[in-house]
Amino acid sequence: MLEFLEGELQERTANGVVLNCGGVGVQLFVPASTLERLPPLGSRVRLWVVALLVEEERGLYGVRLYGFASRAERQTFELLRSLPGIGARTALGILSAMSPGELRQLVLQRDVAALQRFPGIGRKTAERLVLELHERIAQLELDEHAPVAAGVRQEAIAALIALGYSRAQAERAVAAALQQSGETPAVEQLIKAALQQLR
Secondary structure (H helix, E strand, O other): OOOEEEEEEEEEOOOEEEEEEOOEEEEEEOOHHHHHHOOOOOOEEEEEEEEEEEEEEOOEEEEEEEEEOOHHHHHHHHHHHOOOOOOHHHHHHHHHHOOHHHHHHHHHOOOHHHHHOOOOOOHHHHHHHHHHHHHHHHOOOOOOOOOOOHHHHHHHHHHHHHOOOOHHHHHHHHHHHHHHHOOOOOHHHHHHHHHHHHO
């Protein structure tokens, strides 16, 4: 089973990306929330993956890959797909409209009206989400701040080491800068933020 894919971000489309993973172009369908968090083209990226077997035509099957910026998004996607009548497309649409944390909060509050405000979620779907996910979603540990760009952290650490800082100092400063920003910035921004941590 695939856990994640890491590679160079080659292309963005309306509903996905293409990663260059060791010379192989891999297409992944991603929610809008993941697309928004991705660094510029050419950056190194890690996406958490779900591989689904889908019927393509006349009984032929293929594998469709779905990528997520965090494990929390992937867990929520799999949880949504486990519900009757909610397929991959609907689950992706829900994650494009709200974060796993927002979905969790609305489900735990049993806020059917708020869930209906998101595109693609009608009254019946909202009621089903609340009814069937209430117990299960409370048990998920949602770490929504998992980094998207695997290479960004390492590049920033390497740059700080090149400036004369020890590896331990560089790792601490980069970790503090990432925690403070709450998202994965571009390498240059991360280096600047880490340098401020070292002052």
